[in-house]
Amino acid sequence: MSAPELYILGSSSATPTRDRNPSSQVLKIGSDKIMIDCGEGTQMRLIQLGIRHTGLDYICISHLHGDHYYGLIGLITSMNLMGRKQNLNIIGPPHLKDILDLQLKEGGKQPEFNITFHATNPEKPELILKTSHFELSSFPLKHQIHCTGFIIKEAAKERSLNIDQIENHQVPIAAFKSIKAGENYINDKGEEISYLLLSHDPKPSKSYVYCSDTIFDMDIIPYIKDCTILYHEATYMEALADKALERYHSTAKQAGIIATHAQVHQLLIGHFSSRYDNLEPLLLEAKSIFPNTALALEGLKFLINENDADAEPTVLELSNAFNNH
Amino acid sequence: MSAPELYILGSSSATPTRDRNPSSQVLKIGSDKIMIDCGEGTQMRLIQLGIRHTGLDYICISHLHGDHYYGLIGLITSMNLMGRKQNLNIIGPPHLKDILDLQLKEGGKQPEFNITFHATNPEKPELILKTSHFELSSFPLKHQIHCTGFIIKEAAKERSLNIDQIENHQVPIAAFKSIKAGENYINDKGEEISYLLLSHDPKPSKSYVYCSDTIFDMDIIPYIKDCTILYHEATYMEALADKALERYHSTAKQAGIIATHAQVHQLLIGHFSSRYDNLEPLLLEAKSIFPNTALALEGLKFLINENDADAEPTVLELSNAFNNH
Numbered sequence: 001m002s003a004p005e006l007y008i009l010g011s012s013s014a015t016p017t018r019d020r021n022p023s024s025q026v027l028k029i030g031s032d033k034i035m036i037d038c039g040e041g042t043q044m045r046l047i048q049l050g051i052r053h054t055g056l057d058y059i060c061i062s063h064l065h066g067d068h069y070y071g072l073i074g075l076i077t078s079m080n081l082m083g084r085k086q087n088l089n090i091i092g093p094p095h096l097k098d099i100l101d102l103q104l105k106e107g108g109k110q111p112e113f114n115i116t117f118h119a120t121n122p123e124k125p126e127l128i129l130k131t132s133h134f135e136l137s138s139f140p141l142k143h144q145i146h147c148t149g150f151i152i153k154e155a156a157k158e159r160s161l162n163i164d165q166i167e168n169h170q171v172p173i174a175a176f177k178s179i180k181a182g183e184n185y186i187n188d189k190g191e192e193i194s195y196l197l198l199s200h201d202p203k204p205s206k207s208y209v210y211c212s213d214t215i216f217d218m219d220i221i222p223y224i225k226d227c228t229i230l231y232h233e234a235t236y237m238e239a240l241a242d243k244a245l246e247r248y249h250s251t252a253k254q255a256g257i258i259a260t261h262a263q264v265h266q267l268l269i270g271h272f273s274s275r276y277d278n279l280e281p282l283l284l285e286a287k288s289i290f291p292n293t294a295l296a297l298e299g300l301k302f303l304i305n306e307n308d309a310d311a312e313p314t315v316l317e318l319s320n321a322f323n324n325h
Numbered sequence: 326m327s328a329p330e331l332y333i334l335g336s337s338s339a340t341p342t343r344d345r346n347p348s349s350q351v352l353k354i355g356s357d358k359i360m361i362d363c364g365e366g367t368q369m370r371l372i373q374l375g376i377r378h379t380g381l382d383y384i385c386i387s388h389l390h391g392d393h394y395y396g397l398i399g400l401i402t403s404m405n406l407m408g409r410k411q412n413l414n415i416i417g418p419p420h421l422k423d424i425l426d427l428q429l430k431e432g433g434k435q436p437e438f439n440i441t442f443h444a445t446n447p448e449k450p451e452l453i454l455k456t457s458h459f460e461l462s463s464f465p466l467k468h469q470i471h472c473t474g475f476i477i478k479e480a481a482k483e484r485s486l487n488i489d490q491i492e493n494h495q496v497p498i499a500a501f502k503s504i505k506a507g508e509n510y511i512n513d514k515g516e517e518i519s520y521l522l523l524s525h526d527p528k529p530s531k532s533y534v535y536c537s538d539t540i541f542d543m544d545i546i547p548y549i550k551d552c553t554i555l556y557h558e559a560t561y562m563e564a565l566a567d568k569a570l571e572r573y574h575s576t577a578k579q580a581g582i583i584a585t586h587a588q589v590h591q592l593l594i595g596h597f598s599s600r601y602d603n604l605e606p607l608l609l610e611a612k613s614i615f616p617n618t619a620l621a622l623e624g625l626k627f628l629i630n631e632n633d634a635d636a637e638p639t640v641l642e643l644s645n646a647f648n649n650h
Contacts, residue, residue, distance in 0.1 A: 015403045018372050040399040041366045047343050064431040066402045070395075074365040077391045078340045095431045102427060106389040106420045108470040145433040 004029040004134075004154065004206060004304040006229070007316065008296045009045040010037075011270045013235050013249075014067050021045055021298060022067035023271060025231070026056070027152055027208055030133040034058040036150055036210050042071035043078050049299065049316050053079055058129075058136065061092030062212060063147035069096065073103050080111040087114045091128050091136070093146045094119040122146040125223055131155070139223040141214040143248045149211045151223065157202035165198050206304045209264070212271050215245065216254035224262045228304050231296055232258055234269035234282055252282040256289025265306050270296035329354040329459075329479065329531060329629040331554070332641065333621045334370040335362075336595045338560050338574075339392050346370055346623060347392035348596060350556070351381070352477055352533055355458040359383040361475055361535050367396035368403050374624065374641050378404055383454075383461065386417030387537060388472035394421065398428045405436040412439045416453050416461070418471045419444040447471040450548055456480070464548040466539040468573045474536040474545065476552065482527035490523050531629045534589070537596050540570065541579035549587045553629050556621055557583055559594035559607055577607040581614025590631050595621035 005028045010021035022039025026046075033056040035042075046053060053075065061069045069092070079088070090096070097117045104110055118128050125139035133155055138148040158180045166176075171193075175185050185193045209224045212233035224230060235249035244251050250258075252269055259267035267290050272279055279295055286293040294302070294313060301314040330353045335346035347364025351371075358381040360367075371378060378400070386394045394417070404413070415421070422442045429435055443453050450464035458480055463473040483505045491501075496518075500510050510518045534549045537558040549555060560574035569576050575583075577594055584592035592615050597604055604620055611618040619627070619638060626639040 014406050016369050016372065021369070040396065041369055044341050044346070044366055047341065064428075064433075066399055066428070066432060070399045070402075071365065074391055074395045077395075081339050093431075099424075099427055099431060102424055103389075103391070106418075106424060106470075107391060108389075145431075 004152075004208065006208060006268075006302040006304060007049065007051060008268075008270070008298050008300045008302075009042055009049065009051075010039050011272055011295070011297050012039075012067070013233075013271045013273050014065070015274045016041070016067075017274045019298075020272065020274075022070070023062075023212060024071065025210070025296075026051060027304070029152070029154060031055055032057060032131065032133050034060065034134070034136070034152060036060045037062055037068040037212070038070075038072040038075060039067045040070040040074075043075045045298065046075075053082075053084075056088075057086065058089045058091065060136070060138075060150050060210075061090070061096055062141070062149065062210070063143060063145055064093055064096060064099075065145070065213065068213075072096075073100060076100065076104075076111060076115075077107070080109070080113065084111070084113045087116055089116050089118060089129065091118040091138070091150075092120055093122070093148075120146075120148040122148060139220065141211060141220065142217050143213045143215065147213060149209065149214070149220065149223070151207060151209050151227065153207040154205035156205055159195070159199040159202050161199050162197070169193055169198065171198060208304050211258070213248065214250060215248040216250045216258070218258070218261065220258070221261050224258075224264070227262065227264050228306065229266045229268060229302065230259050230262060230264040231268040231270060233271035234286060235271050235273050237276075237282060237285055240273075252285040253289055256286040256293065259286075259290040259293070265292065266302075267293040268296040268302065269293060329477075329533065331533060331593075331627040331629060332374065332376060333593075333595070333623050333625045333627075334367055334374065334376075335364050336597055336620070336622050337364075337392070338558075338596045338598050339390070340599045341366070341392075342599045344623075345597065345599070347395070348387075348537060349396065350535070350621075351376060352629070354477070354479060356380055357382060357456065357458050359385065359459070359461070359477060361385045362387055362393040362537070363395075363397040363400060364392045365395040365399075368400045370623065371400075378407075378409075381413075382411065383414045383416065385461070385463075385475050385535075386415070386421055387466070387474065387535070388468060388470055389418055389421060389424075390470070390538065393538075397421075398425060401425065401429075401436060401440075402432070405434070405438065409436070409438045412441055414441050414443060414454065416443040416463070416475075417445055418447070418473075445471075445473040447473060464545065466536060466545065467542045468538045468540065472538060474534060474539070474548070476532060476534050476548065478532040479530035481530055484520070484524040484527050486524050487522070494518055494523065496523060533629050536583070538573065539575060540573040541575045541583070543583070543586065545583070546586050549583075549589070552587065552589050553631065554591045554593060554627065555584050555587060555589040556593045556595060558596035559611060560596050560598050562601075562607060562610060565598075577610040578614055581611040581618065584611075584615040584618070590617065591627075592618040593621040593627065594618060 007026040009024035012020035023037040024042040141147040206228040209227040232255040234252040234255040238253040334349035337345035348362040349367040532552040534552040557580040559577040559580040563578040
């Protein structure tokens with residue numbers, strides 16, 4: 001399976017700007033697509049970026065501030081109008097379900113697909129679901145209201161066979177599966193041969209962590225440690241650290257500190273206050289603490305991989321909606 | 326007072342397209358702004374068109390299908406974040422209030438301005454409110470759920486004095502107000518002089534009527550008769566009249582028939598199905614019945630006036646978001 005891909009659909013905080021929509025991202029793992037947050041206008045961004053919502057079977061909502069979920073009901077409505085039949089998993093605070101139920105009821109039309117709702121827990125980390133491609137967990141973030149971050153980790157990969165040793169020990173095909181699963185092989189003579197000799201360690205699973213919105217909080221380090229890419233909100237510059245504290249947000253510098261302590265491979269920052277036209281200073285501030293940092297701007301695609309720090313992220317083919325600004 | 330101005334913010338029906346947002350319009354009368362419908366992304370369109378939401382004190386929602394109101398909660402949230410203090414009037418179906426209340430409660434932040442909610446009546450026409458600038462009424466539309474149209478009429482204008490006759494009859498300034506209000510003048514000799522001689526008839530008040538969403542329905546004619554500009558939905562071409570009927574929508578031809586019978590000055594059509602890339606055939610179809618028709622496309626501004634049928638509407642200064650397509 002190729003490396004998971006992360007698409008940024010929105011990078012603004014509470015109010016949108018001419019160029020920046022509120023929070024939303026899509027993580028593609030194999031054929032699965034997972035959306036994380038869904039601010040107003042997300043369905044239009046999907047159209048602009050050419051990302052189809054077929055295969056989008058998981059939508060995670062961090063909390064019930066509008067810039068993280070006001071676009072969800074519109075996306076569900078459009079999915080239904082376009083004939084969706086397959087189940088949709090929605091992961092979010094319990095009352096999100098009440099809001100969606102009320103809006104669907106008053107609209108007079110229930111979706112023709114099933115929605116499986118998974119309530120997040122703001123008190124402790126929880127495994128939400130596990131598929132053949134990934135494992136999705138939530139963990140508590142400290143914000144003004146019930147809020148969680150999300151961890152998406154590729155499913156553990158199989159060991160690969162050491163063909164030389166397999167031939168050397170004349171291991172039959174029937175034994176391959178158990179060796180890959182980590183069992184020793186016992187040959188006709190009753191000799192036990194270690195799976196460690198007969199196979200290579202699997203490539204480590206990549207993981208993506210999403211932290212928005214949150215106050216600067218070292219308590220999250222144990223949950224997010226060693227992830228491949230960390231997205232951490234950076235609503236303000238450090239000069240406005242007081243405002244960040246008061247509003248339960250973080251600064252670019254604080255995002256860099258969290259990334260350093262969590263020993264992640266790469267940091268992405270986003271959720272920028274609409275007061276900043278030029279985001280370069282936020283990037284430089286985070287980089288001064290944690291060099292392998294990038295701006296999570298709409299239209300960018302990041303590979304969840306241990307990339308070169310200097311590698312530029314791919315820019316998707318965008319409409320003029322926002323790449324001319 | 327100059328003629329009211331109508332700004333089109335969205336022209337799509339149920340699902341947005343790359344270029345077309347769901348329904349929303351703003352009518353400017355004097356210093357008042359009235360929004361009619363508020364589909365998802367409307368607050369972004371306001372930014373793109375450079376229309377400030379200061380002075381936007383009235384928002385009318387026709388019905389609770391998402392393409393007509395999903396953008397309202399985001400607009401309210403942004404108004405609050407930007408420090409709005411003055412009262413906001415929301416006019417719409419009763420359960421709209423429940424939806425807004427629930428979303429505001431779960432967001433953990435009540436607006437710092439008051440919201441006065443006016444419930445519409447789907448059974449009969451009603452005067453909703455009257456200000457010094459305009460009169461706003463609703464009337465029933467036949468759609469799948471509770472739905473109303475809106476009529477906005479300039480406040481009745483004052484009579485203007487006939488200066489020659491005023492001088493001729495040596496009418497004192499103290500009597501001007503009562504003459505303008507339609508009272509006769511009695512001079513010192515006890516002679517009664519008609520206000521019709523002393524003043525001119527006021528200019529007729531202009532009116533704007535909004536009809537979306539609706540099945541083709543001649544019953545609305547008495548409500549909308551003789552209005553200056555009629556906006557009528559035209560979701561489909563006549564070739565799909567069966568689909569229009571089934572879904573309680575109208576065709577471009579049917580919009581033209583309604584405009585003809587209502588003897589309006591100009592017809593605007595909108596709420597176009599996403600199946601139509603090129604809207605010219607819908608315009609031609611409506612024009613074949615009612616020649617003074619225009620497409621209500623986002624970014625256009627119309628004067629509510631008895632304009633020349635050939636006059637082109639003004640195109641606002643748009644971002645590249647949608648004028649490059």
